[in-house]
Amino acid sequence: MKDELYTDIVKEENLVYKKTSLMTDNILSYCPGCGHGTAHRIIMEIIDEFGIQKDTIGIAPVGCSVLAYDFMNIDMQQAAHGRAPAVATGIKRTWPKKIVFTYQGDGDLAAIGTAETIHTCNRGENFLIVFINNGIYGMTGGQMAPTTLPGMKSSTCPYGRDVDMMGHPLKIAELVALLPGTHLVSRQAVHTPAAVRKTKNIIKKAFEYQLKAKTGTCFVEIVSNCNSGWKMTPVQANKWMEENMFPYFPLGDIKIEGKLVQ
Amino acid sequence: MGELKLMKGNEAIAEAAIRAGVDAYFGYPITPQSEVIEYLALQKPHETTGMVVLQAESELASINMIYGAAGAGKKVMTSSSGPGISLMMEGLSYIAGAELPCVVVNVVRGGPGLGTIQPAQSDYFQATKGGGHGDYSMIVLAPASVQEMSDFVPLGFDLAFKYRNPVFILSDGLIGQMMEKVELFDFVPRWTEQEIIEKNPWATTGKTPGRERNIITSLYLDPGIQEKHNEKLQAKYRKMKKEEVRFEKIQCDDAEYLIVAYGSSARIAQKSILLAREKGIKVGLFRPITLFPFPFNEIKKMANQVKGILSLELSAGQMVEDIKMAVNEKIKVEHFGRMGGIIHSPAEALEALEQKIIGE
Ligand SMILES: Cc1ncc(C[n+]2csc(CCOP(=O)(O)OP(=O)(O)O)c2C)c(N)n1
Numbered sequence A: 001m002k003d004e005l006y007t008d009i010v011k012e013e014n015l016v017y018k019k020t021s022l023m024t025d026n027i028l029s030y031c032p033g034c035g036h037g038t039a040h041r042i043i044m045e046i047i048d049e050f051g052i053q054k055d056t057i058g059i060a061p062v063g064c065s066v067l068a069y070d071f072m073n074i075d076m077q078q079a080a081h082g083r084a085p086a087v088a089t090g091i092k093r094t095w096p097k098k099i100v101f102t103y104q105g106d107g108d109l110a111a112i113g114t115a116e117t118i119h120t121c122n123r124g125e126n127f128l129i130v131f132i133n134n135g136i137y138g139m140t141g142g143q144m145a146p147t148t149l150p151g152m153k154s155s156t157c158p159y160g161r162d163v164d165m166m167g168h169p170l171k172i173a174e175l176v177a178l179l180p181g182t183h184l185v186s187r188q189a190v191h192t193p194a195a196v197r198k199t200k201n202i203i204k205k206a207f208e209y210q211l212k213a214k215t216g217t218c219f220v221e222i223v224s225n226c227n228s229g230w231k232m233t234p235v236q237a238n239k240w241m242e243e244n245m246f247p248y249f250p251l252g253d254i255k256i257e258g259k260l261v262q
Numbered sequence B: 001m002g003e004l005k006l007m008k009g010n011e012a013i014a015e016a017a018i019r020a021g022v023d024a025y026f027g028y029p030i031t032p033q034s035e036v037i038e039y040l041a042l043q044k045p046h047e048t049t050g051m052v053v054l055q056a057e058s059e060l061a062s063i064n065m066i067y068g069a070a071g072a073g074k075k076v077m078t079s080s081s082g083p084g085i086s087l088m089m090e091g092l093s094y095i096a097g098a099e100l101p102c103v104v105v106n107v108v109r110g111g112p113g114l115g116t117i118q119p120a121q122s123d124y125f126q127a128t129k130g131g132g133h134g135d136y137s138m139i140v141l142a143p144a145s146v147q148e149m150s151d152f153v154p155l156g157f158d159l160a161f162k163y164r165n166p167v168f169i170l171s172d173g174l175i176g177q178m179m180e181k182v183e184l185f186d187f188v189p190r191w192t193e194q195e196i197i198e199k200n201p202w203a204t205t206g207k208t209p210g211r212e213r214n215i216i217t218s219l220y221l222d223p224g225i226q227e228k229h230n231e232k233l234q235a236k237y238r239k240m241k242k243e244e245v246r247f248e249k250i251q252c253d254d255a256e257y258l259i260v261a262y263g264s265s266a267r268i269a270q271k272s273i274l275l276a277r278e279k280g281i282k283v284g285l286f287r288p289i290t291l292f293p294f295p296f297n298e299i300k301k302m303a304n305q306v307k308g309i310l311s312l313e314l315s316a317g318q319m320v321e322d323i324k325m326a327v328n329e330k331i332k333v334e335h336f337g338r339m340g341g342i343i344h345s346p347a348e349a350l351e352a353l354e355q356k357i358i359g360e
């Protein structure tokens, strides 16, 4: 009976979900429960669905996702910490028909690379920025990020972020939405199937824009967990994220087709 | 004979970029080289050759734009001066580590810090000994005329793509700002997309079914693999040292004394050796054209012939260390040079030679 069930499940016609061939078979370097893997998969599925592997170039700067090129089966460039939008600009300006995206963490995009982020969006560079906001520096072991919440603990604010001394968490998505160069700005998550579906739809839209015409910069923030850095189990981390991160970084579209969502 | 034009060194670099079929220039203004981007902006090459010209928000951004476009197989260049070049050092280290071809021009001004906007040759160490982090080297070309400002652009790209390595043009405010007659070379068409893919099979031009994905990176977390990568880079630098040394010798055949100078100092020294010969002192001029690879062997040979060497540089004495290494105490080697944007005169240089080398 058991064997029968198994042979039935593996039949092609019963297939309900398959890993996209655009994800390699390399073992993910991410902590179990981390949102990075899901975000990777969404992007690769979209590239697969559009059939644009041969035209897509991704940029992974420094952060936990520095090895994204080990997992994404497309041409990729590793970039210096914070410089991915400049690297992407160099590629897109000289290969305007290629599909280009960056995949950046909060330290990368909203601290060391703030100037590159703002000016890329201000010039309306025609590519997609995927921004993983986990409120912490994951790769270097859990230091304070520009998006660390007030009172939240990290190894460089072990008594909690004191906003008087350390500044406030930076809502960079709202900031870039104010620039005429951005076409789409949205903040999403990947911790539930419903959130994954929404994120996939919006990233898909961003790829569609880039495929169709020169519209401007698309900026999709994914509020994600860092269970290791936050020192929680994956389940705790997702719950904490919903209760603490989402109120400060509310999910939803911020700018659609160049117009701010009221 | 190519088209003749009276041009500034900086303009010659810019015109050469258009003519050499460069795909893009990314830069940020800084004196004494802002004419490069200004000339390009005025010429609108995107309407003729299709070359992209973009003013970046900083030199950090421009060098990383170079990284991206070079990684995608394009011919790209940037230029700057001291403070901007310092900002580019991170990017240059990544470019060298990831083995990307590009041309970077430094029109040197006096430092340290914001320094002066006047000419200097005080970035020799930064250009030839690394500058950025890690074990890497760049080919460094030192133009001594506006003609060479033009000629070294296509030469730089040939070398950059031959070795998959950044090539540095170490000029200075004097060569950048002065006007001279230039014979311009004929336009070379930009590579087509197909040519780029064929010539640079390593570049991120989009993964086609027939090949593995291309990855541009300088990250090797496994120390064993990182060491192998370093060894590969070192082998490349050794090949450069064997095959790419360039220099010029002026009146060296009968010389009893030698001035070694590059770039603007070599132009000044040309006059100094004439003044010396009028006085009956047989002085020759040895001009390194590549500062990396440095002409160690040729200078070593000269040490068998001459009685002493004066290194003439617009700095506190940087190249002199390489000359001393080549000569290995066989003969006397001294440095002379003005600093802070003050340019030594030919007579001053000769006086220094007489006092420091011939004197005793
Ligand atoms: C110039 C430079 N400074 C510092 C670092 C060290 N560093 C590596 S990753 C990182 C922070 C990454 O955090 P984030 O961008 O939020 O990505 P995450 O790891 O959380 O995914 C830092 C500070 C570096 N690689 N380069």
Ligand code: SF4
Pocket: A029, A030, A031, A033, A034, A035, A036, A064, A134, A138, A139, A225, A226, A227, A228, A229
């Ligand atoms: S350290 Fe945090 S961000 Fe990095 S892989 Fe682990 S959980 Fe994810």
